[in-house]
Amino acid sequence: MDSHVDKTVHMIFLCKFVNSSSSTNKRYKEQILKDIIIAICAMLNSIGGKVVLYNKCTCLLAVSAISLLIRILEQSLISIIVSNQTISKINFKEDKESMVILVKKADCLIITNYNLYLPSQSQVVQISPWEPLEKVKDDIINRRFVPEPVQLDSHCRIFLKGKNCDFHENKMVMFKNLKADQSKRTRLADRMTGKGNKFSCYVSAFANYNGGHMYFGIRDDGVVEGEVIPNEDISEIIKKVEKAIKKMIWPEQIGQPKRGEHWEIFFEPVVDENSNVIPSTFVIVIYIAPCLGGVFTEEPECYEMVEGKVEKMSFATWKKRVLQRDDVDIPAAVQRIEWSSSATERRCTKAREILMMAINNGKWEIFSKYAKLFEDKHPEVEVKLMVLSRRVVASYRQGCLSKARLLFDDYDKLLSKANDILIFEVIYLCLKAALKRAEKELEAARELLKSALLKADQLTPGIITAVPLLFVAMNQNSGLNENGPSSAELSRKVLEHLKYAPKSQEQVGMEHKAYIIFATFHLGYDMSGKIIEKHVNQSKLETAKSSIMALNKSVCSGYSLSRYREVQFNLVQSTLYYRYAQVKPEKNEVFLEEAFQFSKKAQHLARASNFDEMVTWANVSAALYTEKLVLARLRKWIR
Numbered sequence: 001m002d003s004h005v006d007k008t009v010h011m012i013f014l015c016k017f018v019n020s021s022s023s024t025n026k027r028y029k030e031q032i033l034k035d036i037i038i039a040i041c042a043m044l045n046s047i048g049g050k051v052v053l054y055n056k057c058t059c060l061l062a063v064s065a066i067s068l069l070i071r072i073l074e075q076s077l078i079s080i081i082v083s084n085q086t087i088s089k090i091n092f093k094e095d096k097e098s099m100v101i102l103v104k105k106a107d108c109l110i111i112t113n114y115n116l117y118l119p120s121q122s123q124v125v126q127i128s129p130w131e132p133l134e135k136v137k138d139d140i141i142n143r144r145f146v147p148e149p150v151q152l153d154s155h156c157r158i159f160l161k162g163k164n165c166d167f168h169e170n171k172m173v174m175f176k177n178l179k180a181d182q183s184k185r186t187r188l189a190d191r192m193t194g195k196g197n198k199f200s201c202y203v204s205a206f207a208n209y210n211g212g213h214m215y216f217g218i219r220d221d222g223v224v225e226g227e228v229i230p231n232e233d234i235s236e237i238i239k240k241v242e243k244a245i246k247k248m249i250w251p252e253q254i255g256q257p258k259r260g261e262h263w264e265i266f267f268e269p270v271v272d273e274n275s276n277v278i279p280s281t282f283v284i285v286i287y288i289a290p291c292l293g294g295v296f297t298e299e300p301e302c303y304e305m306v307e308g309k310v311e312k313m314s315f316a317t318w319k320k321r322v323l324q325r326d327d328v329d330i331p332a333a334v335q336r337i338e339w340s341s342s343a344t345e346r347r348c349t350k351a352r353e354i355l356m357m358a359i360n361n362g363k364w365e366i367f368s369k370y371a372k373l374f375e376d377k378h379p380e381v382e383v384k385l386m387v388l389s390r391r392v393v394a395s396y397r398q399g400c401l402s403k404a405r406l407l408f409d410d411y412d413k414l415l416s417k418a419n420d421i422l423i424f425e426v427i428y429l430c431l432k433a434a435l436k437r438a439e440k441e442l443e444a445a446r447e448l449l450k451s452a453l454l455k456a457d458q459l460t461p462g463i464i465t466a467v468p469l470l471f472v473a474m475n476q477n478s479g480l481n482e483n484g485p486s487s488a489e490l491s492r493k494v495l496e497h498l499k500y501a502p503k504s505q506e507q508v509g510m511e512h513k514a515y516i517i518f519a520t521f522h523l524g525y526d527m528s529g530k531i532i533e534k535h536v537n538q539s540k541l542e543t544a545k546s547s548i549m550a551l552n553k554s555v556c557s558g559y560s561l562s563r564y565r566e567v568q569f570n571l572v573q574s575t576l577y578y579r580y581a582q583v584k585p586e587k588n589e590v591f592l593e594e595a596f597q598f599s600k601k602a603q604h605l606a607r608a609s610n611f612d613e614m615v616t617w618a619n620v621s622a623a624l625y626t627e628k629l630v631l632a633r634l635r636k637w638i639r
Contacts, residue, residue, distance in 0.1 A: 251293025362609025399612030
C-alpha cells in the first residue's frame with residue numbers, strides 16, 4: 001500500500017443514493033459523485049491515493065446503498081477512463097461505517113473532459129475522454145496542415161425567402177433558425193452565442209477540422225427564413241460573436257483570434273420571389289477558419305493532487321504533460337540522418353533553390369549561367385552533385401532524354417566521393433525513376449522509387465524526403481504505385497514533410513504542386529492528363545475546388561506560381577470546368593468555354609517555355625474541349 005499516499009475524506013448519506021426521487025436528493029447525489037470522481041482522477045494523475053467515504057446515515061437502507069454506490073462509481077469511471085484502467089487501478093474496500101477506494105497511478109494522463117469538438121455530417125461531436133490521447137494529439141493538437149481548407153468568402157450569398165438554399169448541412173456547414181421572440185434577456189445576439197445553441201462547440205469543431213460556415217436564418221431542412229435584425233442590433237451581434245470567440249482557448253501562436261483571418265461575420269440580405277430585398281431580414285453567416293494546434297471551448301478538465309489537495313490542472317501544466325513526449329513528430333525506427341555540415345546544407349540548398357526557380361520558369365539561359373557559376377565557385381562534391389541533379393531535371397523538362405542519360409554517368413562517378421551520400425542517393429533514385437518512366441519502363445521506375453522511399457525514411461523530414469513522396473503521388477495512376485496509397489493521401493504526406501522545411505520559394509512551390517496533384521486526383525485525372533474516372537460526383541468536385549482555392553490563397557499571400565506550376569494550374573482549372581460541364585449539363589457550353597480558355601493559356605505557356613511534357617497534356621486538353629464545344633453548339637443549333 002506504499003503507493004497510496006494522498007487521501008481525501010467525504011462524509012456522505014448513503015440512503016440518498018437509494019432514495020433519489022426528490023430533486024434535492026438528485027442534486028446531492030450528482031455533486032457527491034462528481035467530487036469523488038474528480039478525487040479519483042486526480043490521484044490517477046499523481047502517485048495514487050485513497051478516497052474514504054464515511055456513512056452518516058443509520059437507516060436500514062444504508063446497507064443496500066453501498067453496493068449501489070460502487071456500481072454507480074464504476075459506471076461513471078468506465079465512461080471516463082475505460083474498463084481496463086478501472087479494473088486494474090481502482091479497488092473498493094467496505095465495512096459498516098465506511099468505504100475506501102484505493103487508487104494507483106494511471107499508465108497515462110486521465111482527462112475527464114477535453115472540451116474539444118469535431119464536426120460530423122449533421123452535428124458537432126465532443127471528443128470523448130475515451131479517445132486515446134495520442135490520437136487526439138495526432139488529429140488535432142499536433143496536426144501540421146489542412147489539405148482541404150474552407151476559404152474566406154466562399155459562402156453562399158443569395159437567399160430566397162421560403163425557398164430551399166440548394167445546399168445541405170455537412171462537416172463544414174451548419175444551419176440555425178432562431179425564431180423565438182426577443183426580450184431583454186434573450187436578444188438575438190445572446191441566443192446566437194449562448195450554450196443552448198452550442199456556438200462555441202461549432203467554432204471549436206470547424207477550427208479543428210477544415211473550417212466552416214454557420215448560417216443563422218436557415219431551417220434544418222434548408223429552407224430560408226432569415227433573421228429579422230434592426231440596423232442598431234448589427235453592431236451588438238458582432239460584439240457578442242467576437243466576445244464568445246475570444247473567450248475560447250486558442251493556440252499560443254495565434255493568441256487572440258483576428259476577424260478577417262480566423263473568423264468573419266456577414267449579414268446577407270434575404271430577397272422575395274421578385275428578387276426584392278426584404279427589409280431588415282438577413283441570413284447571418286459566420287466563417288471559421290481551420291486552425292492548427294487545437295481550439296478548446298474552455299480549458300480541458302484534468303485534475304491532480306497538489307500538497308494533499310485535489311486541484312484542477314492549469315492549462316499550461318496540462319499542455320506540458322500532453323506534449324512532453326513530442327520530441328519528434330514523425331516517428332522512425334532508426335536515427336534520422338542530417339547533413340554532414342550546416343555550411344554544405346546551406347550551399348546545396350541555395351544552389352537547388354536558384355536553379356529550380358530558373359527551371360520552373362523556363363529560363364534556360366539563366367539556368368546555364370547559374371549552374372556554371374555554382375560549379376566554378378564551390379569545389380565541394382556535394383554542390384557539384386546538386387548542380388548535376390538540376391541539369392538532369394532541366395534536360396528532362398525539355399524532353400532531352402539522351403542528354404539526361406549522359407549526365408547520370410557523371411553523377412555516378414561523383415556519388416561515392418560525397419560525405420552526404422544517402423541524401424544524394426535519394427535524389428539520384430528519384431531522377432532515375434523519372435527517366436525510366438519517360439522511357440515507359442514502369443517496373444524499373446517502381447523499384448527505384450521503392451528504394452528512394454526506404455532511404456528517405458532515414459533522413460530528417462524536409463524538402464529531400466518530400467521529393468520521392470511527391471514523385472510517387474504524381475505517378476500513382478501511371479502504373480508506379482498501383483497498390484499503394486492514393487495520390488490524395490500521398491499529397492497530404494508531402495505537405496506534412498514540408499512543414500519541417502523553412503519557408504522558401506522552393507518549399508512553397510512544392511506545396512503548390514501537392515495541391516495541384518490533390519485536386520487533379522479528385523477530378524479523376526492523373527498528372528499526365530490521362531482520364532482515370534469517366535465521371536466524378538459533386539462531392540469530389542468540391543474537394544478539388546477547395547484544394548485549388550488553397551493554392552490560390554497561397555498565391556494571393558505573395559507566393560507566386562512558377563511558370564511550370566502556372567501551366568499545371570491552368571490545366572487543373574480547365575479540368576475543373578470540364579467536370580462542371582458534365583455535372584451541370586444545362587450550363588455545359590459556358591463551362592466548356594472556360595475549360596477551353598484555360599487549356600489554351602496552358603498550351604501557350606508550355607510552348608513558350610519549351611515544357612515538352614506539358615505541351616502534350618495541353619494539346620490533348622485543348623483538342624478535347626474544342627470537340628465537346630462543337631458538339632454542344634451543334635446540339636443547341638439542331639434544337
